[in-house]
Amino acid sequence: MTQIGILEREEIRGKDEIKQELDALEIQLFRMQENMRKIAKKNEIISIDQTKHGGWVVIYASKGSNKYQIMLHDCSKPYRGKWDGAIETTYKDQHTLHIADIKGEENKGYGSVLMKYIKEIADEENIQSITGDIAKRDFDHVERLKHFYRKHDFDVKIDYEEQCGEIVW
Incomplete structure (x- = not known):
């Protein structure tokens, strides 16, 4: 095959x-629009963002007293x-938010996206x-948690003997 033939094939591909x-992308945008319409019926939509893998997610919130x-919803479905x-x-008080739990599938980038927004809310509300807390039930993945929180600028203190810890941002 000639050089020109290879270039034409590459251009077509x-x-x-x-x-x-x-x-x-068009399918994902349509799905995102539909998802946002359904989510907005019961929650406040905060934003649309991308995970570390490039997937689009809708970020939404529910606030009580x-x-x-x-929360986030992956727009791939x-x-x-x-x-x-x-x-x-x-x-905890007017100056402190306490993370009770982070839930979701591991290694999808969901935790990092959620952490970004909780920090933004803290800034907006002058928190x-x-x-x-890192509880005993977390110790099967404590090193991953330690890495995650440090990546997000938290001070992490772990007591390996007592199998507990705390985080502060």
Whole structure:
């Protein structure tokens, strides 16, 4: 095959790939619109964001008198009333949010996206610190938790003997 033939083949393959990507994006945007419409019926939509893998997620919140929960839904599938990731916090006092739990599938980037938004909310509400506990039930993945929290600028203290710990931002 000549040099020109190879270039023409690459150009055609490139166009086909671009068309597939655009078609996939169009489907994802339609699904995102539908998901947002359903989520907005019961929750406050905060934003749309991307995970570390490039997937689009809808970020939404539910706020009570003493609780603040931020959730996300992965737009690769239709919303059926359940979140894909969530960070649950309580107000310890007017200056402190306490992380009660972070839930969701591991290694999807959901925790990092949620952490970004809980920190933004803390800034907006003039919250001076975010705290949390590492419980005995967390010790099967304590090193992963330690890495996660440090990556998000938390001070992490672990008592390996007592199998507990605390985090502060």
